[in-house]
Amino acid sequence: MFTIKDLEKAMGYTVQCMGDPAQIAFDNVKSVEEANQHSLCWIAERNSESTTLFETCKANTIICSNKFQYHTFPNKVLIPVENPRLSFLQIVRSLFTKPIEFGIHPTAQIHKEARLSDKISIGPFSVIGNCSIGENVVIESNCHIHDDVIIGNHVHIMSNTNIGGNGFGYERNDKKEFEFFPHVGTVIIEDHVDIGANTCIDRGTLGATHIKSGSKIDNLVHIAHNVVIGRHCAVIAHAMIGGGTTIGDYCWIAPNAVLRDGLKIGDHAVVGIGALVLKDIPAGETWIGSPAKKYK
Amino acid sequence: MFTIKDLEKAMGYTVQCMGDPAQIAFDNVKSVEEANQHSLCWIAERNSESTTLFETCKANTIICSNKFQYHTFPNKVLIPVENPRLSFLQIVRSLFTKPIEFGIHPTAQIHKEARLSDKISIGPFSVIGNCSIGENVVIESNCHIHDDVIIGNHVHIMSNTNIGGNGFGYERNDKKEFEFFPHVGTVIIEDHVDIGANTCIDRGTLGATHIKSGSKIDNLVHIAHNVVIGRHCAVIAHAMIGGGTTIGDYCWIAPNAVLRDGLKIGDHAVVGIGALVLKDIPAGETWIGSPAKKYK
Amino acid sequence: MFTIKDLEKAMGYTVQCMGDPAQIAFDNVKSVEEANQHSLCWIAERNSESTTLFETCKANTIICSNKFQYHTFPNKVLIPVENPRLSFLQIVRSLFTKPIEFGIHPTAQIHKEARLSDKISIGPFSVIGNCSIGENVVIESNCHIHDDVIIGNHVHIMSNTNIGGNGFGYERNDKKEFEFFPHVGTVIIEDHVDIGANTCIDRGTLGATHIKSGSKIDNLVHIAHNVVIGRHCAVIAHAMIGGGTTIGDYCWIAPNAVLRDGLKIGDHAVVGIGALVLKDIPAGETWIGSPAKKYK
Numbered sequence: 025m026f027t028i029k030d031l032e033k034a035m036g037y038t039v040q041c042m043g044d045p046a047q048i049a050f051d052n053v054k055s056v057e058e059a060n061q062h063s064l065c066w067i068a069e070r071n072s073e074s075t076t077l078f079e080t081c082k083a084n085t086i087i088c089s090n091k092f093q094y095h096t097f098p099n100k101v102l103i104p105v106e107n108p109r110l111s112f113l114q115i116v117r118s119l120f121t122k123p124i125e126f127g128i129h130p131t132a133q134i135h136k137e138a139r140l141s142d143k144i145s146i147g148p149f150s151v152i153g154n155c156s157i158g159e160n161v162v163i164e165s166n167c168h169i170h171d172d173v174i175i176g177n178h179v180h181i182m183s184n185t186n187i188g189g190n191g192f193g194y195e196r197n198d199k200k201e202f203e204f205f206p207h208v209g210t211v212i213i214e215d216h217v218d219i220g221a222n223t224c225i226d227r228g229t230l231g232a233t234h235i236k237s238g239s240k241i242d243n244l245v246h247i248a249h250n251v252v253i254g255r256h257c258a259v260i261a262h263a264m265i266g267g268g269t270t271i272g273d274y275c276w277i278a279p280n281a282v283l284r285d286g287l288k289i290g291d292h293a294v295v296g297i298g299a300l301v302l303k304d305i306p307a308g309e310t311w312i313g314s315p316a317k318k319y320k
Numbered sequence: 321m322f323t324i325k326d327l328e329k330a331m332g333y334t335v336q337c338m339g340d341p342a343q344i345a346f347d348n349v350k351s352v353e354e355a356n357q358h359s360l361c362w363i364a365e366r367n368s369e370s371t372t373l374f375e376t377c378k379a380n381t382i383i384c385s386n387k388f389q390y391h392t393f394p395n396k397v398l399i400p401v402e403n404p405r406l407s408f409l410q411i412v413r414s415l416f417t418k419p420i421e422f423g424i425h426p427t428a429q430i431h432k433e434a435r436l437s438d439k440i441s442i443g444p445f446s447v448i449g450n451c452s453i454g455e456n457v458v459i460e461s462n463c464h465i466h467d468d469v470i471i472g473n474h475v476h477i478m479s480n481t482n483i484g485g486n487g488f489g490y491e492r493n494d495k496k497e498f499e500f501f502p503h504v505g506t507v508i509i510e511d512h513v514d515i516g517a518n519t520c521i522d523r524g525t526l527g528a529t530h531i532k533s534g535s536k537i538d539n540l541v542h543i544a545h546n547v548v549i550g551r552h553c554a555v556i557a558h559a560m561i562g563g564g565t566t567i568g569d570y571c572w573i574a575p576n577a578v579l580r581d582g583l584k585i586g587d588h589a590v591v592g593i594g595a596l597v598l599k600d601i602p603a604g605e606t607w608i609g610s611p612a613k614k615y616k
Numbered sequence: 617m618f619t620i621k622d623l624e625k626a627m628g629y630t631v632q633c634m635g636d637p638a639q640i641a642f643d644n645v646k647s648v649e650e651a652n653q654h655s656l657c658w659i660a661e662r663n664s665e666s667t668t669l670f671e672t673c674k675a676n677t678i679i680c681s682n683k684f685q686y687h688t689f690p691n692k693v694l695i696p697v698e699n700p701r702l703s704f705l706q707i708v709r710s711l712f713t714k715p716i717e718f719g720i721h722p723t724a725q726i727h728k729e730a731r732l733s734d735k736i737s738i739g740p741f742s743v744i745g746n747c748s749i750g751e752n753v754v755i756e757s758n759c760h761i762h763d764d765v766i767i768g769n770h771v772h773i774m775s776n777t778n779i780g781g782n783g784f785g786y787e788r789n790d791k792k793e794f795e796f797f798p799h800v801g802t803v804i805i806e807d808h809v810d811i812g813a814n815t816c817i818d819r820g821t822l823g824a825t826h827i828k829s830g831s832k833i834d835n836l837v838h839i840a841h842n843v844v845i846g847r848h849c850a851v852i853a854h855a856m857i858g859g860g861t862t863i864g865d866y867c868w869i870a871p872n873a874v875l876r877d878g879l880k881i882g883d884h885a886v887v888g889i890g891a892l893v894l895k896d897i898p899a900g901e902t903w904i905g906s907p908a909k910k911y912k
Binding site: 206208 | 645646647649650699701702705706708709712713721723739740741756757758774775776808810812813814830832834835836848850852853854866871872889890905906
């Protein structure tokens, strides 16, 4: 059972409670609806509904927002914080997740000249080409990391994902048949990048496809050859980024967004869900629709 | 060569034929265009075209609709039924498909504490975490079923599919960098659910992502954390269901439909092909378009 | 270091240079921006920008278009050709790519009755059913080629791709529950077809799903049961082709295009990026938008 001490250690500072901190005792995290007495919960906002939530929630320990005044609830300890969701996730990460078990699964196929750090976890049936992989990297099962790919530190790649495969580069010859343009470029994945399952990131035709530090890619995303994704971007499920498109820092590419090839997307841009982007987007703008236009 | 006896056994009742039942002799099922003399075929509707189909089809045994009057065709036996397609599939399933061969492929990686029934088929290179799997379940090759997932009976999961991976849960911190929200929830797959290839079903953040009994999921579908899909729904290729969205029973989610997070879709709702759904859909309504609106 | 002789051998004819052919010396291919002295580069068009490109590019050997007049650049050799991109790719393919290493990886699971040519490369963890595969075929890792599939010669299939799985064929019975329509058809892949990663091509219900010679399919594409794709077509990332749709020869299906089931798309048709196609497209037309309409 975790107590106020574990909670403060996870949060990194002394918390101010409403209620008796000695009453804090939890061994699980649940949603408000599913909580039992020994759950830790969080309630983000205060409105007429949230007051009811505090009353009906069975958990005796609740993270809440410090922006509101609450009355005390019998047998409950409230912990008001600046960002309830963020504090909650820090606690969950600290107390309820297992550390990475480093090691290469015996079935994984590793190229004999691959340059891998010792602090790496590679799952069953993954195929690692002649590439370079840093520290604290997890590659789940059935992935294919092709030759020449460079992966930094603190990277997590989920199952069945392909990085560094040939891009879709064909040129019709004079018989209108396709000739394949061999891809001699690579893929660079910087630090703190997460990549979902069944996602494809193609190698550059000549230069590199480049995912910069802190960016997070979801499941079933297609990132074509020579795309550049800036730092701390999110690219969400089923998004498609066309060849050579460059995305700035801190962008948000919503699910099923489609960005044609060769675009420039400025820093802090937001592309809406299902948007079809056919033009460059200036920094800081939000574009939605099909074809996408600036959201007023 | 199958005869009238096999056919009646497969259909479960005594059939009324037009033509001599003793003439029924088939050893294959084909489309009308590709049929030979010993094919079993079906023709659904009657119109000027279908009359020609009966004449040109080479099969001597044809399932057809009992809603129409037909004249007899020389050397052909017609079997009029209520739903020709359904009767045909029952015969195909009964006479032309192999029973499941139970067994776990020696290459599959099974967690030592996984709770698996004896009547299960797990294909090569699949990774089964510490989860629970019922009877008459087929998991094809190169799948990843993560820890904590609960799978019922009569479930079929095609190759390269991921169930129970972490959802895309990130919160920007005060430096605008992403913090990962660890996912401690799970996925529940009820009985008689089929799941296609290269599909991803993420675990719940805290509670469960839940696919209820009889629902069918196609290839390359993304189902985010905490989605609930009701009973007897179809979710077709490339559909994307955003986090926390709840879909009722008997719904039809057409290919490439995109449902944003947090929606409520009522029972018997239909979402059209390529629809972008941004609002709740009341029960029984059909919504199409981008953004989706009620179809009059 | 490659010289004029290697270059002419790769191109198959004697080239006309602007500058001294004896100066040609390259050991790598790069983009114009990343080139060093010993790079081979190509510049396609001539405009005010391209003149600057010729000056700033550090490569001493540049493939360019024979449609324009250039002045000479010191220390550079220009090679004017009809189609610079095509000539460049022929050189890259000839000089910078490795030949296929034939062989079946020891981990691959091959059906004992599969009919495979000797000149085949099958990667780790791929599962090959009772099917037929021709010469000069590469199947990368973690693929599943189901029973009955027929694959021709010079075919390349990237990782985590599924060919010949059951299509999504369900019929609601009188309880509104789904009955599965067993798929007893197959998939035929003709010569010179390339298929990307994490793509699904379902088998026909009764007849065949058919990809004709020279067509190229990208990553994360869904091709449903009984689709026919003509010769020399491109089907690009995240496209979805509904069941039974027939596509003619020389078509271009752009990324994220969605084609409903049962359509007929004529030869040389172009479907735009993100287009939602609900009607037949006559030969030679370009359709864009959602729903797609003819582009004037």
